[in-house]
Structure formats: C-alpha cells, structure tokens
Amino acid sequence: xxxxxxxxxxxxxxxxxLGIGGAIGFLSGMxxxxxxxxxxxxLIFIGVPPxxxxxxxxxxxVASSVSGVLAHWSRNNVDFKMGVVLLLGGIVGSxxxxxxxxxxxxxGQVDLVIGLAYVVMxxxxxxxxxxxxxxALRRRRRRAPPRKLHQHTWIHGLPFKMRFRKSRLYISALLxxxxxxxxxxxxxxxxxxxxxxxxxxxxxLLGMPTAVVVGTSLFQIIFVxxxxxxxxxxxxxxxxxxxxxxxxxxxxxxxxxxxxxxARLPAEHLRVLLALLVLAVGARLGYxxxxxxxxxxxxxxxxxxxxx
Amino acid sequence: xxAGRALAIAAALLAGGLxxxxxxxxxxxxxxxxxxxxxxxxxxxTGTQVVxxxxxxxxxxxxxxxxxxxxxxxxxxxxxxxGIWVNRESMGFTxxxxxxxxxxxxxxxxxxxxxxxxxxxxxFDHLKLAVDNGEVNAxxxxxxxxxxxxxxxxxxxxxxxxxxxxxxxxxxxxxNFDFPADVPTGSYLAEVLLLRNGQVASAxxxxxxxxxxxxxxxxxxxAHQRGAYYGAIAILVALMAGWIAHLAFRRG
Numbered sequence: 001x002x003x004x005x006x007x008x009x010x011x012x013x014x015x016x017x018l019g020i021g022g023a024i025g026f027l028s029g030m031x032x033x034x035x036x037x038x039x040x041x042x043l044i045f046i047g048v049p050p051x052x053x054x055x056x057x058x059x060x061x062v063a064s065s066v067s068g069v070l071a072h073w074s075r076n077n078v079d080f081k082m083g084v085v086l087l088l089g090g091i092v093g094s095x096x097x098x099x100x101x102x103x104x105x106x107x108g109q110v111d112l113v114i115g116l117a118y119v120v121m122x123x124x125x126x127x128x129x130x131x132x133x134x135x136a137l138r139r140r141r142r143r144a145p146p147r148k149l150h151q152h153t154w155i156h157g158l159p160f161k162m163r164f165r166k167s168r169l170y171i172s173a174l175l176x177x178x179x180x181x182x183x184x185x186x187x188x189x190x191x192x193x194x195x196x197x198x199x200x201x202x203x204x205l206l207g208m209p210t211a212v213v214v215g216t217s218l219f220q221i222i223f224v225x226x227x228x229x230x231x232x233x234x235x236x237x238x239x240x241x242x243x244x245x246x247x248x249x250x251x252x253x254x255x256x257x258x259x260x261x262x263a264r265l266p267a268e269h270l271r272v273l274l275a276l277l278v279l280a281v282g283a284r285l286g287y288x289x290x291x292x293x294x295x296x297x298x299x300x301x302x303x304x305x306x307x308x
Numbered sequence: 309x310x311a312g313r314a315l316a317i318a319a320a321l322l323a324g325g326l327x328x329x330x331x332x333x334x335x336x337x338x339x340x341x342x343x344x345x346x347x348x349x350x351x352x353x354t355g356t357q358v359v360x361x362x363x364x365x366x367x368x369x370x371x372x373x374x375x376x377x378x379x380x381x382x383x384x385x386x387x388x389x390x391g392i393w394v395n396r397e398s399m400g401f402t403x404x405x406x407x408x409x410x411x412x413x414x415x416x417x418x419x420x421x422x423x424x425x426x427x428x429x430x431x432f433d434h435l436k437l438a439v440d441n442g443e444v445n446a447x448x449x450x451x452x453x454x455x456x457x458x459x460x461x462x463x464x465x466x467x468x469x470x471x472x473x474x475x476x477x478x479x480x481x482x483x484n485f486d487f488p489a490d491v492p493t494g495s496y497l498a499e500v501l502l503l504r505n506g507q508v509a510s511a512x513x514x515x516x517x518x519x520x521x522x523x524x525x526x527x528x529x530x531a532h533q534r535g536a537y538y539g540a541i542a543i544l545v546a547l548m549a550g551w552i553a554h555l556a557f558r559r560g
Contacts, residue, residue, distance in 0.1 A: 002353075003351060003352070004349065004350065004351045004352065004489070006520070006523075006524035006525070006531075007527070007528065009490050010489055010490040011352075011353060011354050011355075011489040059542050060546070062547060063546040063547070063549040066549075066554070067551070067553040070551065070554040071558075108398060112394050112395065226543045226547075229539055229542050229543050229546070230536070230540065230543060231539070233535045233536070233538045233542060234536050234539055235535070237531050237535055237538075239538070239539065239542050241527065241542050242527065244545075244546065245545065248549045248550075252549075252550075252557070289392045290391055291393075292393065293393055295455075295462075296385050296387075297383055297384065297385050297452070297455030297456075297458070298384050298386070298459065299381050299382065299455070299456055299459045299460070300384070301379050301404070302380045
C-alpha cells in the first residue's frame with residue numbers, strides 16, 4: 001500500500017515507513033535516545049530528499065519526546081529548572097542552525113555538511129561511550145567503589161552560579177546554556193533531537209546523575225525540536241506531516257517493545273551495544289564520503305516559474 | 309482506468325473510421341488526442357500511463373513529444389577535497405523541461421531533416437537547454453548537459469529510450485507515455501507532428517494538466533503559503549500524538 005507524501009513529493013510504502021519508525025522506536029526504547037541519528041540516514045536511503053528528512057525528523061522527535069517525558073515525569077525524574085536553562089541555550093542554537101541550514105542549501109553543500117557532522121559526532125560519541133561503558137563493566141567485575149560524583153575543575157569557577165536541586169548540582173548557568181546552544185545548533189543541521197549528544201554532555205560535562213538525565217534531556221528536546229519544526233516550516237517548507245505521523249505511529253509501538261527488552265539487559269551491556277551501533281553508522285557514512293561516488297554529478301531543480 | 313482508456317481508443321478508432329467514410333469533408337491531415345487531459349495526484353498516486361492516439365490522412369511518419377513545464381536546474385559536480393568527495397563546480401541551466409518523452413514511428417534521423425529536429429526539439433541532442441551562470445569553461449558544458457539528462461532519466465522524468473508510435477493499419481496510431489509517482493505538477497504539452505520528406509506536414513498540440521488533488525494538494529499549498537501556521541499545526545499534531553501514545557501505553 002503506497003502513500004503519497006505531499007512535501008517530500010513521492011509515494012512510499014506505508015508498511016515500510018511504519019516498519020522504519022518501529023525499528024527506530026525499538027532502539028530508542030531500548031537505549032533511551034531519540035534514534036534520530038539513525039532515522040535521518042535511513043530516510044535519505046529510501047529516497048526522501050535530505051532536506052525533508054532532516055526537517056521531518058525534528059517533527060517526529062517532538063512526538064516521541066512528549067511521550068518519553070510523560071513517562072519520566074510520572075517517575076519524578078525530570079529536572080525542570082535544568083531543562084529550562086538548557087532550553088534557553090537550545091533555542092538560540094537551533095535558530096542559528098536553521099539559518100545555517102538555509103545558507104548551506106543555497107550553496108549546495110547541505111548534504112556534505114550533514115554527512116560530515118554525522119561522521120564526526122557519531123565517531124566521537126561512539127568511542128567515548130564505548131570506553132566509558134567498558135571501564136564501567138571492568139569496575140563492576142572488580143566491585144570497586146563508584147567514582148566521585150564529579151571532579152572540580154576550572155569549569156566550576158565560572159560566574160552566574162545556580163543551584164539545581166534535582167540534579168544535586170551547584171554550577172554556573174553558562175555551562176548548561178553553552179551545552180544547550182551547541183546541541184541545538186547540531187540538532188537543526190543534522191535533524192536529530194540531539195539526545196545522543198545531549199545525554200553524554202549532561203553526564204560527563206555537567207556531571208548530572210544518570211537517573212534524571214534522560215527525562216531532562218527529553219524535556220528540553222521537545223522545545224528545541226518544536227522550534228526547529230516551526231522554523232523549517234517557515235523558511236524551507238520541508239516538514240512533511242504525513243511522513244512524520246507515519247514514523248510516529250511506528251515509533252511509539254516499537255519503543256514499548258524496545259523498553260521491555262532494554263529493561264532485561266544490564267545497563268553497561270546496553271551502552272556497549274549502543275556504542276557499537278553508533279560507531280557502525282558513523283563508519284558507514286564516513287565510507288560514503290571518501291569512496292568515489294558512482295555518479296559525480298547531481299542536479300537540483302528549482303520549481304517551475306509559473307504553475308497554473 | 310484501463311477500461312476508460314480502452315473506451316477512448318475505441319472512440320478514436322470509430323472517429324477515424326467515420327473520417328474515412330466521409331470524403332466530402334475537407335480532410336484533416338492529422339487528428340490526435342490524449343486518453344486523459346488531467347492527471348490527478350492523489351494520496352494513492354503511484355504513477356500512470358497516458359495514451360496518445362490519432363489518425364493521419366495519407367502517408368507520413370508520426371513523431372510525438374510530451375514536455376513538462378520549464379524550470380531552472382543546477383548541475384553540480386563532485387570533486388575530491390582532502391580525501392572527501394564534495395560538490396565543487398556547478399552550472400545553471402534554464403529552459404529545462406521538467407518532463408520529456410518522445411515517440412516516433414521510425415527512428416527520427418530517418419524521417420526528419422536536421423533542421424526539423426532542431427526546430428521542434430526532437431530528441432535529447434536537440435533540447436534547447438540554455439546555460440545560465442556557468443562557473444566552468446565552455447568545453448565542460450557537454451559533460452554537465454549530459455549529466456543533467458542522465459539524472460533526469462534516473463528519476464524517470466526523461467524517457468530512456470525513444471518510444472514507439474505504433475500504427476494500426478496505415479492510418480491509426482497510438483503511443484504510450486509513462487509518468488512516475490513523483491512527476492512534477494504543472495501544464496504539459498503533447499505535440500504531434502506528421503512528417504513527410506523530412507518536413508512537418510501537419511502538427512497538433514494537446515495540453516495535459518498534472519496537478520495535486522485532495523488532501524496532499526491542500527497540505528502542500530498550506531505548507532508553502534502559510535508556513536508559520538503549518539509549522540504550528542505540525543507541532544500540535546506531534547504533541548497530541550505523543551500524549552496519546554503515553555496514555556495508550558501507560559497501563560501496559
């Protein structure tokens with residue numbers, strides 16, 4: 001059964017879209033990240049124009065984050081104060097990002113930048129996560145005491161200190177603002193909610209306790225993704241609501257099954273698996289950038305001047 | 309659709325027969341029509357085929373050209389920079405038909421003079437694609453030009469092979485044209501030429517409208533005309549979907 005996607009301007013199989021949404025939802029339920037970093041390349045692979053894939057992905061992230069935040073909220077695992085500060089940074093970053101995206105699109109380099117951003121981020125995060133989770137596994141085997149909550153560095157000498165009770169932190173507001181802005185910028189360009197960047201940044205840079213990280217990150221991502229959706233709609237007209245809805249329906253169902261499977265696996269094993277997955281996607285995209293393409297030429301058609 | 313097409317062809321055959329039976333009337337040399345004048349892109353649209361049929365008076369060969377609305381296109385060429393393949397040179401083309409398909413009863417080189425081929429833009433070699441803002445020198449134009457045609461063929465918007473105008477008997481002809489699922493909207497023109505001794509003896513032009521119909525069209529127009537409202541609605545829909553998902557799975 002085919003469905004016509006009005007903004008992407010092509011017909012795709014309904015079950016293919018539901019299946020992709022479901023598979024990504026399964027992974028995101030299992031690992032607690034948005035899964036957008038896998039979804040955007042997949043959408044491009046099945047023929048959705050990159051610009052539409054990126055913008056639509058942001059819309060789908062709004063839906064999956066809302067359902068995630070509600071679940072974490074009921075377990076009291078959302079630091080709203082931290083969320084709002086991250087969000088303020090995120091709005092600035094994502095607004096800048098959509099502007100940059102428009103510029104790159106005119107210059108014809110948007111595909112390259114999306115590809116490069118993915119390779120760099122996926123490799124960096126994959127390696128960090130892999131190293132950290134392997135260390136954690138070894139620690140657990142030795143039954144060594146857990147490390148200190150966080151070390152004190154120059155970062156803790158910055159001005160505008162704020163107290164975040166739920167995160168048990170007393171740090172400069174500049175830090176979460178900067179993290180939020182950086183993630184927002186990347187989110188707009190790469191079309192991800194940025195959870196896979198945000199979560200490690202919150203744990204390792206801000207030193208937040210793991211329990212509140214996912215809920216808080218999802219909370220602020222709702223707003224960043226909503227901002228990206230709005231601005232992409234306004235400036236680039238690339239948000240496809242039909243596509244987003246298909247992916248969401250598949251995604252929420254997949255997430256429930258993923259969550260159940262994830263609950264049975266130990267956290268460190270999960271993180272090793274996710275790290276390997278992230279590295280694999282990064283390597284695949286990197287391979288495409290360096291191998292000679294089958295077709296050197298590409299075309300971009302501007303819409304016909306006069307359509308009755 | 310197939311039934312309607314068959315009916316249309318039957319009507320054409322009948323019309324052809326009637327024309328033949330009334331020699332008193334001043335004979336039109338060429339009569340042709342399309343099986344459909346409107347292709348509606350609905351939510352279930354997966355591409356379609358349109359039949360051009362007609363009748364000729366006397367001998368001659370038939371060439372049919374179907375052309376989509378003109379647009380501008382930018383062709384980019386990748387090059388290696390620090391080991392990575394990036395878009396480097398680009399060339400802009402204007403007057404690019406968004407769709408182009410040609411069918412003839414015999415290979416066009418045998419039935420039309422070079423001047424005729426040129427004038428009526430018959431075949432890819434004769435398309436009048438104008439180079440816009442070329443950053444590359446003139447010797448590169450043919451490479452970019454053929455890349456443009458190749459990419460369009462890849463998309464199914466330019467026919468790979470010239471189609472066949474099939475004659476039923478000596479006077480009635482028909483030819484099929486395929487339109488892919490992502491065919492651009494707009495007003496198309498189907499040009500039928502009757503060729504004799506390499507020259508155009510008679511010609512007829514028939515319009516074909518391709519437009520989005522129904523929900524898809526409404527969404528597309530709304531997104532392009534009212535971007536802010538569209539964005540706000542997209543967000544609201546996503547918020548609702550997330551909330552409903554939470555409610556639905558809370559118990560499980």
